[in-house]
Amino acid sequence: MAPEDLNGELAAILNDEATGESRLIAEDAWDEIQHLTPLRTKLNVPPPGSNWISRTRLDKRMDEGFSRKLTLISAPAGFGKTTLSVDWAHTHKIPVAWFSVDNGDNDPLHFLTYVILGLQTLEADIGKAALTMLQSPQPPPIESILINLLNDTIRIPRDMALVLDDYHLVDAKPIHELIAFLLENLPEQMHIIIVTRSDPPLPLLARLRSQNQLTELRAADLSFSAEETASLFNQSLNLQLSTRDIQLIETRTEGWAAGLQLAALSLQGREDPSEFIKGFKGDNRYIADYLTEEVLSRQPEHLRNFLLQTSILGRLCGPLCDAVTAQQNSNQVLNALEKANLFVIPLDDERRWYRYHHLFADLLEQRLRMKQDDGVPELHRRASQWFAQNGFKNEAVDHAFLAQDYEHAAQLIEEIAELVWDRARESRLLQWLKKLPQEQLETNAKLCIFYARELCMSGYLDDAEEKLQAAEHTLESISISAANKEGLLGRIAVIRAYISFRGGDFSGTITFSGQALKLLPNDATLQLRFEVFFGHAQRRNQR
Secondary structure, rough: OHHHHHHHHHHHHOOOOOOHHHHHHHHHHHHHHHHHOOOOHHHOOOOOOOOOOOOOHHHHHHHHHOOOOOEEEEEOOOHHHHHHHHHHHHOOOEEEEEEEEOOOOOOOOHHHHHHHHHHOOOOOOOOHHHHHHHHHOOOOOOOHHHHHHHHHHHHHOEEEEEEOOOOOOOOOHHHHHHHHHHHHHHOOOOEEEEEEEEOOOOOOOHHHOOOOOOEEEHHHHOOOOHHHHHHHHHHHHOOOOOHHHHHHHHHHHHHHHHHHHHHHHHHHHOOOHHHHOOOOOOOOHHHHHHHHHHHOOOOOOOHHHHHHEEEOOOEEEEEHHHHHHHHHHHHHHHHHHHHHHOOEEEEEOOOOOOOHHHHHHHHHHHHHHHHHHHHHHHHHHHHHHHHHHHHOHHHHHHHHHOOOHHHHHHHHHHHHHHHHHOOOOOOOHHHHHHHOHHHHOOHHHHHHHHHHHHHOOOHHHHHHHHHHHHHHHHHHOOOOHHHHHHHHHHHHHHHHHHHHHOOOOOOHEEEEEEHHHHHHOOOHHHHHHHHHHHHHHHHOOOO
16 A cells, blocks of 8 residues: 555544544534535526627637537636627537636546536436545546546537636646546547636647647637627617727727626716717726726615625625625615626526626725725625535635634634545645634644644645644643543544654554554444554564
């Protein structure tokens, strides 16, 4: 058994401390989290916009790309990348598996789980075995899981597309390697569409291009032509601008979709739109600031406050916005914002969850900090409490940090760490623990042990030992029951056994293994697992 193969085994050993009622509570809590996640809204093809126009030339390019392995839609924010993909998926009735990527999707196992669940929206049997492999305490190598998934896909007779929206939020090399493997071995009936603000670091892009297996749509392709701008303003939005005004605004915005939408909002209700257009600046660095100010200034004060205060949220629903804004009519406000085309995008067909256009959200949040900076931490604190109460603990932690409520963040991290202790795959734990102030760790032995475990699993053995010593120091200075103290010391012994094993100190491994067996609960499964590890260390020590 290689040292790295022990990760899942040791995690299971550590988790086996929970027995009896405490284990049932933990299992119920884990089942609850499993029920709440993953977020199904991330797997829905968003509904088409009511004011969007069909762009025949781009639809043809998308259709042509379907005969190739990959379509890459790469352009800066606001160029209509996602909107084009949504319109094409709905209009052309091609089976599409959709995955809206966000910042929390940078663990490869987590990412692949969403890909499989997305494909299962098309065919329920795709990837069942692969998903089971992913959910095992010690998953096999990613490549084995992918091979299993691809073999399932080959048996599906109809064509299908997998859309990865906002792929620029992926910064984990293993995920890029995962996508590269899929593209290398993609079945003929499957096509991948990557929607991104920047080209993904996939080494095979040049080869796909040379083999005519890549369709690319970039900013120059996505920019609105004068004809498309006229259709948007005069047919879809019914603003009835002159040909000269259309040409001028298309030139000033350089066909930038978000700029056109913002311009349209500012033009509504103006008696002399031509005069406004003449003074309209087309430099992309300034358009958004100028038009957002124009749009916001035309809204009533209560609506401006709602937009600003909810801009801290990555996704919105009525009850969450009620909690953040301390009001009771957020569902109606969200519906009104959607009807007014104020950059509110529905994430599901029921219109329960929404998000702001990313660029619009950035601008709103910037203005919030200009106007109400002192109140921003309180908004994040309210969001954190709502997410925690409704089972979305990862988002609750993120907002607790943004609120600088480190006590609440520490409590949530401890709860999450307990629930995922035996799965060795909560990639955000180490990131969170590093952000906690020292005073939050100094008085919490359990957090120090979790920290040591994450450091250890990531290969930082010396740093892990420092955290174990800090945990021991804390245990000496606080009042705690003998049973709880023994359990924590048992976990410390397990981690030290692993550190010794990784460092080649098999004598130390045996010593700490023996301590763990004495200190941890008398559980038959635990004993069997750890005795195997103990025996392996003894054999290595005798060589």
